[in-house]
Amino acid sequence: MKTRLDMDRIAKGLGAQRQGKVVAKGGYFGSLQLLADIRARFRVPAGGGRPTDRTWTERRLIPLAPRTLHQLEKLTARMREHGSVNLEPMQLAGLLLEKSAEKLNEKEAERLVSPKRASR
Amino acid sequence: MKQKTRQAAVARGVLAGGRKRVLVVLFVLSVERDGVTAIDQAHWVDAALETFGRVFGGATAYPKAKGVWRDDERGGALVKDEPVVVHCYTTPEDVQDAENLAALGGFCKRMGREAKQGEVGLVVGDEYFAFRQCDGE
Numbered sequence: 714m715k716t717r718l719d720m721d722r723i724a725k726g727l728g729a730q731r732q733g734k735v736v737a738k739g740g741y742f743g744s745l746q747l748l749a750d751i752r753a754r755f756r757v758p759a760g761g762g763r764p765t766d767r768t769w770t771e772r773r774l775i776p777l778a779p780r781t782l783h784q785l786e787k788l789t790a791r792m793r794e795h796g797s798v799n800l801e802p803m804q805l806a807g808l809l810l811e812k813s814a815e816k817l818n819e820k821e822a823e824r825l826v827s828p829k830r831a832s833r
Numbered sequence: 834m835k836q837k838t839r840q841a842a843v844a845r846g847v848l849a850g851g852r853k854r855v856l857v858v859l860f861v862l863s864v865e866r867d868g869v870t871a872i873d874q875a876h877w878v879d880a881a882l883e884t885f886g887r888v889f890g891g892a893t894a895y896p897k898a899k900g901v902w903r904d905d906e907r908g909g910a911l912v913k914d915e916p917v918v919v920h921c922y923t924t925p926e927d928v929q930d931a932e933n934l935a936a937l938g939g940f941c942k943r944m945g946r947e948a949k950q951g952e953v954g955l956v957v958g959d960e961y962f963a964f965r966q967c968d969g970e
Contacts, residue, residue, distance in 0.1 A: 716925040718855065720960050726934025728942065729955065729962035737856050737956050741895050744858065744918035 775806070855928045857889070858956040859919040859941070863897070866951035868912035877944055878917050884940040885921040888933050892921035928957060938964070 724731045738746065785802035859881055863874045878894050885892030897915040927933055937955075941964045945953040953964040 718925055718958050719929060720957075722929060723934060723957055724962060726929070726931050727938035727955070727962060727964075729938060729964045732961040732963050734959050735956055735961045737858055737959060739856060739920065744895050744920060745898050
């Protein structure tokens with residue numbers, strides 16, 4: 714039977730941040746494959762700082778309500794505290810935007826912009 | 834009867850060895866975070882092997898891999914390095930033990946700090962862990 718590892722406990726015990734899932738295989742070729750995978754997905758800028766998703770090439774200014782920003786700050790602070798991920802509030806916003814945009818269809822988007830008209 | 838007992842003990846020993854099914858992987862880079870200054874990689878590979886040996890009972894360092902990547906934040910400069918990958922098999926119990934984790938974490942942070950790394954990478958099972966801002970501790 715496979716024992717599940719408590720990754721949060723491991724992260725806390727190590728004093729490290731969880732970065733994401735990888736496929737780790739044994740042996741020389743497995744190690745090289747893993748190395749290439751990690752480099753491609755989690756590369757940190759040479760001067761240090763947070764790793765960035767290299768597919769995020771577009772930058773836009775998005776207006777936010779102060780309470781939304783506050784909520785994002787609260788969430789990222791809590792994530793840092795638990796040692797899981799080190800994200801800036803707007804990095805989290807980008808991630809949420811990406812996930813929601815993937816799931817949202819035309820009707821739902823319409824309902825969001827004009828709730829009254831869509832409910833008729 | 835004695836023979837049977839011995840056989841059972843041997844079988845138990847073999848099975849106990851088979852319990853070591855969690856793979857821990859550490860990456861020892863060849864350069865500092867500036868991508869140019871060489872570090873004493875042989876020293877850090879030896880130190881990593883010693884740490885894994887002491888904490889989890891053994892490890893294997895593979896020959897250097899050659900890598901290159903384009904640093905877009907520095908005008909597309911190509912950064913070359915030759916990382917060494919260290920593999921260690923352990924048990925779920927040992928890898929979740931607080932003392933073992935503290936020892937391994939301590940080593941990774943020390944390597945990050947003394948070898949001036951932007952990040953030290955460690956894989957436990959199927960998860961990638963990063964040690965950053967090692968110089969701040």
